[in-house]
Amino acid sequence: MINRAEDILKHTFGYAAFRGSQREIINTVLSGHDALVLMPTGGGKSLCYQIPGLVRPGMAIVVSPLIALMQDQVSALQQLGIRAAYLNSMLSREEAGLTLRAIHDQELDVLYIAPERLLQDATLDRLVNIPISLIAIDEAHCVSQWGHDFRADYLGLNVLRHAFPGVPRVALTATADQRSRDEIVARLDLYQPEVFVSSFDRPNIRYVVKGKGDAKAQLLAFLQDFKSQAGIVYCMSRNRVDGIAAWLAGRGFKALPYHAGLSAEERQAHQQRFLREEGVIMVATIAFGMGIDKPDVRFVAHLDLPKSLEAYYQETGRAGRDGQPSVAWMVYGLQDVVRIGKMVQDSSANEQFKRIERAKIDSLLAWCESTTCRRRALLRYFGEESDTACGNCDVCMNPPKTWDATEAAQKLLSNIYRTGQRFGAGHVIDVLRGKKTDKVAQFGHHSLSTFGIGVDLGDQQWRSIIRQLLVQGYLSVNEQAYGAIQLTEKARALLRGEVALFLRQDAMNVKPNRPRRASTQVAVADNDLWEALKACRKELADALGVPPFHVFHDATLMEMMEYRPADDQELLSINGVGQVKLEKFGRDFLEVIAEFT
Structure with missing residues (x-):
């Protein structure tokens, strides 16, 4: 058989x-x-x-x-x-x-x-x-x-x-x-x-994780390398989806929202446009994606932290199904860490399930803060070992700098302790930076010895430190106390100077490195043939009422362009061309190729 x-x-x-x-x-x-x-x-x-x-x-x-x-x-x-x-x-x-x-x-x-x-x-x-x-x-x-x-x-x-x-x-x-x-x-x-x-490795996908600053500006900088290419931008909430989609559309991108709050007709229409048109960006909650078999998604971007490494892997796996170079890009910050922990805490699940979920979050956060090859760490999570670094993730391509954050962390921990471990990150940072806000005055925190001792660092740097200390277990968030940041037992040794602490140095307000162009960006000399093949495919697909990739994938068109088949037999040797498609579409494509040969 x-x-x-x-x-x-x-x-x-x-x-x-x-x-x-x-x-x-x-x-x-x-x-x-x-x-x-x-x-x-x-x-x-x-x-x-x-x-x-x-x-x-x-x-x-x-x-x-x-x-x-x-x-x-x-x-x-x-x-x-x-x-x-x-x-x-x-x-x-x-x-x-x-x-x-x-x-x-x-x-x-x-x-x-x-x-x-x-x-x-x-x-x-x-x-x-x-x-x-x-x-x-x-x-x-x-x-x-x-x-x-x-x-x-x-x-x-x-x-x-x-x-x-x-x-x-x-x-x-x-x-x-x-x-x-x-x-x-x-x-x-x-x-x-x-x-x-099978191996969990998707070597064509580049993994990039950034500390979240101005998320919109970071996204816009990232998208400059993906003009007229299909992609997915994941956001946590429906309102954020609608806002980002409208914002991108106002800047010339073909962006559409997708979430459960839209009518079934709207979701279906947006999905069909994503499948059938080129260069559509779907801004979506996790309600979108499973079963979407679009091969030429060139990027998946996360503006909010997903629930786990499993969810992240599943969502980023929607990029580059055709095997061509693609990017999984994510920004995350302190609020993501607090929010996702609160979601678990507030769920109605039993304590055993919550423990499992917290462990998954911890694994995801540790991966985000990794200073070694992301691909090796991701594969190891799924039980697969790799002997070498991948060379195709942000850590391999631009190894993160670390800095001695021991003194800064001690200032932060001392300030959290002296303000009573009752406040969130915003107020703690205001005290450290010596800001005379109404809240600081209300609680008399301008008279604390820690008031203004952190003026040498900016808000984003302090948020980065808090985020990393949460990930490493020196701090915790008390959900019952409205998200108050508190010290853990582990913080005692750091406060006493018994351990040294080195943290990642987040790049602030720096445009992400440009990834290499996807190989679908063909040489200028072949551009006319490439456009003619795509036009032929779209005309046939529109006549049948199906997405263009149901006629042929980009990879198949690229092989046609490379080998220039002249007859049925040569066209059959192209990957993705079977007998049925040869009979239905072969003559049309051979005629296009003949014009350029």
Whole structure:
């Protein structure tokens, strides 16, 4: 059967060979065994169930949590001539009826379905009476309560083992630590699954983390290198999303907001523009992203700290799915540290869960403050060791300077102690810098011995020190006392001068280093052909009502430009060109290439 799988890979999907562990995964599923697959975003997870689903007799069921994911993948499969459909709440009664009829008549190769729809008795009764080739459970981390995107709808999927005896099930995700992996296997009741863990490394992504100053100015400086390129900017709140999107639009960027507060119609319209137009920046909460299979996202920017390294990895993984150079850029500051800790403290979860969440936050903060290669530290978090520094993160490219902050930290700790450990960062810094504010006067803090002893450092520098002392455990935030900053037991030795303290020196108000241009920025001599190929692709995509990358990815167009195929056979040798797409689009692209050859 593996020979048939290789034939489908070449002639249907247009690729010459499997990547990484795809062959072993597909062979396992073809043999009828369950599997758990951890593979980074853009690593080719979908082929691991699509191809065996086409080889084995019957219809493949793909459980997916998001409507956007279903629509996008079904559209892409249909362009390849594969009989694919989906069942979700967006279908009208008539459309759902047509899909149900196609299922009954065994006219589908692949069915995408939401977990809550699949688990309805009527749906299960219908599906158990037709041949099923396999069941794929995508975004399987949703089943884990220790993961970063738990979905209660996933908890009932363990019934699939007994509802479809003998049908192999494959669970797939891009992120899951060992605890989450074990829970996925247990909750889905996978039977002796083969576990495949691919490298978590995305070498084409550059990781950049900056101390937050003027976040808007920092973002604007960063975006100067991404004019007319697609990207995502993540913000914590809906109001912030709306504000940043409007602000960017006012500065000439094609920026759109996306969050749960928008109507379903607005979200759908903005998502379609992001998928189909070039150079759109989506400013979004974490409500946007999962299942968005847009290959040419050149950057993911975070203006607020995410919840964990798992969430960060998942969100940044939406950049550079085509393998081209991309950037994961983030700014974070003291308020992010306080806010995210408060979110955990105020949640209704039990204490065990809160402890887990606090540990995840601590790991993320430690990573942000890292003075060694970010990629090595990120991989180590997921249990993968790397022998060398990556050379493609901000720490490797511009090693951070450190400074002896012992005396400054002692001034800060002493001031927090003398002001009664009752105040937030703003007031503490005002006292240190000798500012005669109404609040300082109200509490008589202008008469303290620490008043004005920190005038040699600016507000941002003091905020950086407080942030780093929080991360290193010298300070804590008392949420019950309105976010008051307090000393921990660890601070005692630092106050007494028994330890020396070296901190990162944040670069203040410095424009981020320009990342190298993505390789889609082609040489000037080829620019006319490049634009002509993209124009041809867009015309065909618009006629079909699909995103341009459903016709061909940028990487495929770049190969066409490099090799200048002159006939059908030469065009078939280009990665991403299979038999169906050759017949549908080949002549159009060959004519364009001929004009420039």
